[in-house]
Amino acid sequence: MKQFLDLEDIQNVPNLIEKAIALKTNPFAHKELGNNKSIGLLFFNSSLRTRLSTQKAAQNLGMDVMIMNLNSDGWGLEFEDGSVMNANTAEHIKEAAAVISQYVDIIALRAFPSLTDKKKDEEEQIIKSFQKYASVPVVNMESATAHPLQALTDAITITEFKQKNRPKVVLTWAPHPRALPHAVPNSFAKMMQMIAVDFVITHPKGYELNPEITKNTPIIYNQEEALKGADFVYAKNWSSYNDYGQIKSTDENWMVTKSKLQTAKFMHCLPVRRNVIVADEVLDSNQSLVIQQANNRTYAAQAVLKEILENR
Amino acid sequence: MKQFLDLEDIQNVPNLIEKAIALKTNPFAHKELGNNKSIGLLFFNSSLRTRLSTQKAAQNLGMDVMIMNLNSDGWGLEFEDGSVMNANTAEHIKEAAAVISQYVDIIALRAFPSLTDKKKDEEEQIIKSFQKYASVPVVNMESATAHPLQALTDAITITEFKQKNRPKVVLTWAPHPRALPHAVPNSFAKMMQMIAVDFVITHPKGYELNPEITKNTPIIYNQEEALKGADFVYAKNWSSYNDYGQIKSTDENWMVTKSKLQTAKFMHCLPVRRNVIVADEVLDSNQSLVIQQANNRTYAAQAVLKEILENR
Amino acid sequence: MKQFLDLEDIQNVPNLIEKAIALKTNPFAHKELGNNKSIGLLFFNSSLRTRLSTQKAAQNLGMDVMIMNLNSDGWGLEFEDGSVMNANTAEHIKEAAAVISQYVDIIALRAFPSLTDKKKDEEEQIIKSFQKYASVPVVNMESATAHPLQALTDAITITEFKQKNRPKVVLTWAPHPRALPHAVPNSFAKMMQMIAVDFVITHPKGYELNPEITKNTPIIYNQEEALKGADFVYAKNWSSYNDYGQIKSTDENWMVTKSKLQTAKFMHCLPVRRNVIVADEVLDSNQSLVIQQANNRTYAAQAVLKEILENR
Structure with a gap:
């Protein structure tokens, strides 16, 4: 699997289900796999289950976990191409995604929809922009239109x-x-x-x-x-x-x-x-x-x- | 010890004091004990010493640490039994405690009193509810009426x-x-x-x-x-x-x-x-x-x- | 190096540059160095690169990382000597720095200037106070007047x-x-x-x-x-x-x-x-x-x- 933006990224659904069930019986069997690897969990919105379970999953695989609440810890992000950034956004997604990719091996992302702009929500701008500009795999921890995990x-x-x-x-x-x-x-x-x-x-x-x-x-x-x-x-x-x-x-x-x-x-x-x-x-x-x-x-x-x- | 809600949970106080003093001379001697174990530190209120020292203590024992500021990272919690949750709280403690128990081996909790409702504060609703609905041991990192650590x-x-x-x-x-x-x-x-x-x-x-x-x-x-x-x-x-x-x-x-x-x-x-x-x-x-x-x-x-x- | 408050703390700049470039080819070669050591990353201000890269750097060296957003997670800090603390600040830097030094082996700190009080900004009160009262090395993750990293x-x-x-x-x-x-x-x-x-x-x-x-x-x-x-x-x-x-x-x-x-x-x-x-x-x-x-x-x-x- 190269990324996990949506269910279509799963090559064989029944097979992945069986693999997940197998992991339950021995969750720490693959700890060497994540050795010296890190995952960045980036939250634009609240999370309890997704935050803790994804952190747990990564730790079970031996990964280091870095968590950022993007709205409070970081900088306002700009997603529009070609914009003149003289207002409220301080960093463009082009830089943010490329930069975070320097520090982590996987980026996992949560970003809810506006529920006011259907077209924009369906474009899945945030997660698609991360996918486009990140140089590491992106995992969807619930986006505007999908929650594949x-x-x-x-x-x-x-x-x-x-x-x-x-x-x-x-x-x-x-x-x-x-x-x-x-x-x-x-x-x-x-x-x-x-x-x-x-x-x-x-x-x-x-x-x-x-x-x-x-x-x-x-x-x-x-x-x-x-x-x-x-x-x-x-x-x-x-x-x-x-x-x-x-x-x-x-x-x-x-x-x-x-x-x-x-x-x-x-x-x-x-x-x-x-x-x-x-x-x-x-x-x-x-x-x-x-x-x-x-x-x-x-x-x-x-x-x-x-x-x-x-x-x- | 099955939990640490208050000092009564200590079986032998002088003995535990001696054990703590012994840990000071060799804090990393028991790192295998926490291997593949994790602790969730849940904060409803500010903390510096408790946050860092409990995190340090868990790491000294080889545990993974997951931290949540429940007021900002998660969802508003409901503590009343039988309530019709059509207002501000999005998740009942019954689910929250049971769910968090799926991801961590110990839940540590900080929740200050209201100082306005004596009866409610003395009922220790938050920590008692976690104890009741969690399936893992609960540790008191300062509750409404007690700070046993x-x-x-x-x-x-x-x-x-x-x-x-x-x-x-x-x-x-x-x-x-x-x-x-x-x-x-x-x-x-x-x-x-x-x-x-x-x-x-x-x-x-x-x-x-x-x-x-x-x-x-x-x-x-x-x-x-x-x-x-x-x-x-x-x-x-x-x-x-x-x-x-x-x-x-x-x-x-x-x-x-x-x-x-x-x-x-x-x-x-x-x-x-x-x-x-x-x-x-x-x-x-x-x-x-x-x-x-x-x-x-x-x-x-x-x-x-x-x-x-x-x-x- | 005993601390890293500013560039003057580097003994030999070209040598440190070469060492950093050497680390790029084998970042995990010194993981034993940070074994059982921890770093506290303390943020008074927003950070993305500094937060993730310093966390990554510490993890590459095998250190445990503890992160605190001091403005939201902790207590209002007092920096003035001799003040009667009967107003908004709840903890003096003397205690805060000495206490945090009990839990971590290195303190890294970000604190921006006011840009309104030149004299105060140039005094670098926050980072200098941490240096004065901490008993562990302090690292500058951007202070009022310097960003040596x-x-x-x-x-x-x-x-x-x-x-x-x-x-x-x-x-x-x-x-x-x-x-x-x-x-x-x-x-x-x-x-x-x-x-x-x-x-x-x-x-x-x-x-x-x-x-x-x-x-x-x-x-x-x-x-x-x-x-x-x-x-x-x-x-x-x-x-x-x-x-x-x-x-x-x-x-x-x-x-x-x-x-x-x-x-x-x-x-x-x-x-x-x-x-x-x-x-x-x-x-x-x-x-x-x-x-x-x-x-x-x-x-x-x-x-x-x-x-x-x-x-x-």
């Missing part, structure tokens, strides 16, 4: 917990007081088309995701109907894609409850708002896989970093 | 510098422009009842600490009388406990001076406001032990972390 | 890229929307007097640097004339020294362009404002050495840290 984690979790060859997986929208990005549902929808599952999406009208991503995934507007016979229910809020970044509904009836879940396993990427996205009774039951998912974040990241280190 | 440090320092079997130790209140927590005096008072010292407390009326902690420790309202014959004078400001969090006095006469100190050694947990808590002449003399105390923070933390690692 | 980097870069024994080096002022410190031009000017180059400075009238630093370096107010026959052009903005901290000119004609540069190599310490300090056509050409300079930051820091570790 989370989706890999989710595929690992489904693989571990599935009890039939082709389980039914339902991605359901759930209410949330704030406008949230599409990165997680996008990457989850993409991943579900790459592994052996029956996948459906359910959400209120007006919450259709980018059809170039969902492709011919069935979209069922009736949540009850969609959840029938589900083996895994993945809840997530997202804002409207068509009416970009808007909240179209906060309908509490879409919250996931025990009775809706039936015997299905419950999944969420976290952080999750209790009794808004999902009822306590679900999260506090053994049907919830959210902690196991969080644990798999380490091995998803470690599998990706290992592939990248091996490729160099 | 500091108290262990202080006991180490007194043990090193005492020149008689049973020295007289005086904890004296001193003025400060801001309302400060009770964590340090609480833990110091508790610790002085666990080791072989004659211990008295002196402060202006209205500054009585929690009597469940001071128990039958003599409280002398006349500072001069209290300091007579002292071998160690420990100065510290705290706000009123009875009139919770209030400043009842800023009487400059309570500042510790050279003449008050006589031949006693001076101690303070730091940071200390010069010429408010204590005069320059004291801090700049060789009667001051504040730097030696700060150094002992490393070995107090290292002794605790070592016990926890050995217990796993 | 950058100047060492620049000398390494000129040594690597020079094509004649005595190249002509021009330091040219360039416009910038904000008032910037003198640390970089000061240290560069000082360094150019320590190695075998023909050195001239060009800037608009009113931008004369401290004559105690520039000494008898030719100052040419006509940029075109100054640049004639240059082998290396080092661009940098700084505010007025005489009219301290003021912006006297933002004349766009001083921006470095391809035609002005002719065949010279272009240097800048970064971050650089594109199309303000220098045109895109320069930075995007192979005449620019800015990325190589940034890379040399690691080896400048590593050479200095190695000397300090070897001296202990």
Whole structure:
């Protein structure tokens, strides 16, 4: 693997899932691989799971980890080509990415979307600029439109917990007081088309995701109907894609409850708002896989970093 | 040791003090103990000594250290059971503690009190919640009502510098422009009842600490009388406990001076406001032990972390 | 080397340059040197290159790295002797420096000038106070008036890229929307007097640097004339020294362009404002050495840290 900007960078998804599961049983077996190698974790936004799990993954591989909160520790970055930088930005991404590449062997990056400028968000300017100007591999720790490490984690979790060859997986929208990005549902929808599952999406009208991503995934507007016979229910809020970044509904009836879940396993990427996205009774039951998912974040990241280190 | 929430978690105080003193002569002797282990240092509040000394202690034991400033790096945490999380908090402690436990082998935590809600502060909601929901040992790096690592440090320092079997130790209140927590005096008072010292407390009326902690420790309202014959004078400001969090006095006469100190050694947990808590002449003399105390923070933390690692 | 406050702490400049260049070919050859040693990187101001490169340099030498953003992570520091600390500062530098010295083997420090109080800035209170009260070596990661690690980097870069024994080096002022410190031009000017180059400075009238630093370096107010026959052009903005901290000119004609540069190599310490300090056509050409300079930051820091570790 030369980089990990999105799921398309994985050559063989089932193979990488198996490698990640193998790493769980012996996480320190490849510590020589990262010897004298370092990774820079660059955050434009808050992070808990991604920050700690990627740091852990790198340390498991013997790497040194350097962390920067770019908004507070560094300088305002300019991303526009040819701009006359006489205003608020002090450093151009051309220099920043090339310079950071001098100090680390891998750059991992988190940068959320604006949710106000659809075109700009879809251009993925920040992560694409780092890819363009960095001389080392770039890893996506959640960008404007994609969260491929989370989706890999989710595929690992489904693989571990599935009890039939082709389980039914339902991605359901759930209410949330704030406008949230599409990165997680996008990457989850993409991943579900790459592994052996029956996948459906359910959400209120007006919450259709980018059809170039969902492709011919069935979209069922009736949540009850969609959840029938589900083996895994993945809840997530997202804002409207068509009416970009808007909240179209906060309908509490879409919250996931025990009775809706039936015997299905419950999944969420976290952080999750209790009794808004999902009822306590679900999260506090053994049907919830959210902690196991969080644990798999380490091995998803470690599998990706290992592939990248091996490729160099 | 299974955890270190408070001094009661120490099985044998004199024994742990001796172990800490032994670590000073050979701090790197147990580096294999922390191999492939990591500690998460989680800060809700500022820290200099605790941050650096705990990091140093963990590194001395060969551990990897992950640091998070929870207020800025992560997500707003919810601590109430059953709450409908449709407001400012994005993640419940149930998930946060369980998730962080997936990435680290020990969680160390700093969270100051509100000083406005006595009941809530005394419930120690933050550290107790982490203890309840974490699946790894939790270490107190100063909570609302206790700072046991500091108290262990202080006991180490007194043990090193005492020149008689049973020295007289005086904890004296001193003025400060801001309302400060009770964590340090609480833990110091508790610790002085666990080791072989004659211990008295002196402060202006209205500054009585929690009597469940001071128990039958003599409280002398006349500072001069209290300091007579002292071998160690420990100065510290705290706000009123009875009139919770209030400043009842800023009487400059309570500042510790050279003449008050006589031949006693001076101690303070730091940071200390010069010429408010204590005069320059004291801090700049060789009667001051504040730097030696700060150094002992490393070995107090290292002794605790070592016990926890050995217990796993 | 006992400390690295400024270039005068280097015993033999050409020798240290050669050592730094040698480290580039085998950066991990001295990993045992920093074993069980730690460095504290203390930041009062933003940093990208310095932060990452010094961290990298220390890790290359096998050291543990502890980073503190002093303004946000720690306590407000007091620098005045004898002050009654009843206002905003919570900890005196006397304690802070002595305490941090208990936890690390080297203290590295970044603290920018006020640009409002010339006398105070020139006293270098922060770094001098750390030097005075720390019991471990102090390294300057850019202080009010000096950036010696950058100047060492620049000398390494000129040594690597020079094509004649005595190249002509021009330091040219360039416009910038904000008032910037003198640390970089000061240290560069000082360094150019320590190695075998023909050195001239060009800037608009009113931008004369401290004559105690520039000494008898030719100052040419006509940029075109100054640049004639240059082998290396080092661009940098700084505010007025005489009219301290003021912006006297933002004349766009001083921006470095391809035609002005002719065949010279272009240097800048970064971050650089594109199309303000220098045109895109320069930075995007192979005449620019800015990325190589940034890379040399690691080896400048590593050479200095190695000397300090070897001296202990």
